Amino acid sequence: TRDSQTLLADLTELAAELEADAASSLYRFGASRAYDGIVSERLEALDEESVQGYDTWAGFLQRRMAPAMRTCRSVEERQANLSRKLTRATTLLRTWVDVDVEKQNRDLLASMNNRARLQLRLQQTVEGLSVAAVSYYVVGLIGYVAKGASSFGHAFPPEVVTAASVPVAILLVWWGVRRVRRMHSEPAKHPGE
Template sequence: MLAAHPLRAAILGELHARPFFPVETPRRFLHVAFLTAPGDAQAERAAVTELCTSRGAPGPLPGAKHHRVSFGGATLRWETHAEFSTYTWDLPATEATAGLLPFQPPAAALASPLAQVRQPGPLLVAVDLHMVTDSMEDVQLDGVFDRASLARSDVNDGAAEIATDFKPDPAGFVRILLRDRGLGTEAAGALVQRVLEIETYRTLALLGLPQAQALAPSIAKIEARLAQTTGEMTGSVGLAANNKLLDELVALAAELEAGATASLFRFGASRAYQEIVRLRLATIRETVVPGFPTWQQFLERRMAPAMRTCQSVEERQENISAKLARSADLLRTRVDVELEQQNRDLLTSMNERTRLQLRMQRTVEGLSVAAISYYVVSLVHLLAEGVHASGTDVRMGFHIDPGSVTAVAVPVAVLAVWWVVRRIRNAHGEHD
């Protein structure tokens, strides 16, 4: 056997992680999506397993990201994603769900199976999709949807029609009507899944808008303060003033980066979800129903401003961050130059002080030579006077004049002391 890469099975399985399932018309689907936290995945999987085992059905396999199980005539499809989970109840066609009027009975009367699922997080998406044979008139649609927001289009090369107003009903479900004109079970299952994904991902994509709106005032404040600070930079003088401006720029940069870091995932996810919506709309191949916008036209008109707002906020964050970095670099350069000037002045002052100390040292050395010579000569003078007063010189046959001896000792003592001091200074210099 060939040794396989440890991730090979996961990579190959990803292509088949969420397959389409055949669907027969008529049918009713209740689809919900909950935002979930990464740490709650195991608890959610355990809840789904418990629900399945309580009905005598097998639960999801360990590590599985989706599971499909039948409870009587209804089928539950569970899927887990990076930040949300979906639960789709495929309800059988009965006299209630297959009647002439769409969405009868209302979703609230059919939502009891949803109560059996432990809610893993806050509800974000709720869809009531009714797939019927194409036999209803437009007047019936007018009674179901808001005509001002109704989006209709033929899909799959005219094999079906989809219609919705993207508005929640009293129970909170967005109603979607799918009129089958001969899809076939496989094509119907694929279309149902794609339509549910369009509604799920377009809702998730719009999660970035509230965050963008919340960040906008803070970004505007940072922009205004940055303009004020850069204006103050032109007239700031002195190291203290420049350091103060630099500290303020660093604080603004930290505040901006905190907001940018918090919104980084959300804005990136919104772009990814918008791209998924665009791809799903392209896949179902919409054609225009006269008098109504297609889903793509409706969503582009309504979603585009929200997505542009998110993009604008993200671009403003990047632009301000670059401007803050440039302004901070300019101030750091100015501060560095001022520090170098201070260091130069300090070194000049130290050199001057050293020269003064050297002069003082030489002055002290001169004074010390004179002082030591004075004491040496004084000792010689005292010695000569003592010898003269005791008459020792006379007894030894010569005469000592203390004054003459002192006069002769002065240059000798000065030269001797100067020579000794010079030797000492030279010795210290060689040691240094």
């Protein structure tokens, strides 16, 4: 793509130079055509008659000016043709560069989308591990409290209280994590909305 963009810049610069040269020469060619027209009109106005063995002014000038005027027209046509071709090539290359940039943008967006998906999966994994870790510590704390309560004559053995607290702790921690996630994913509520 860098090569295409460099080539596009070179082509655009070349087209600009060609247009500047064409504009400069068009002015000269236009002046030459006007001068040719003036000379032709004046020669017609002379209404000269030919003399045996001598050229007329009109014939003499026509033989010398006609090839020059044809050359001017030919160069003018070549410049116009070259300008059209350069414009067409520049347009095609610009389209190619645009398509290439759009492809790069699409690939970048797909990569960003994939990265966001992976990040979401990682976040969900971390949340799951967080639920397990926090639940483990909560159940451990409940176990310590149950052991302490059993020394005061509590009716349930500490192992039963600890085992019964596992599903409740997991459910409450999961609900808490989910609630926090929901609060962070919703747009912030501003006063007055």
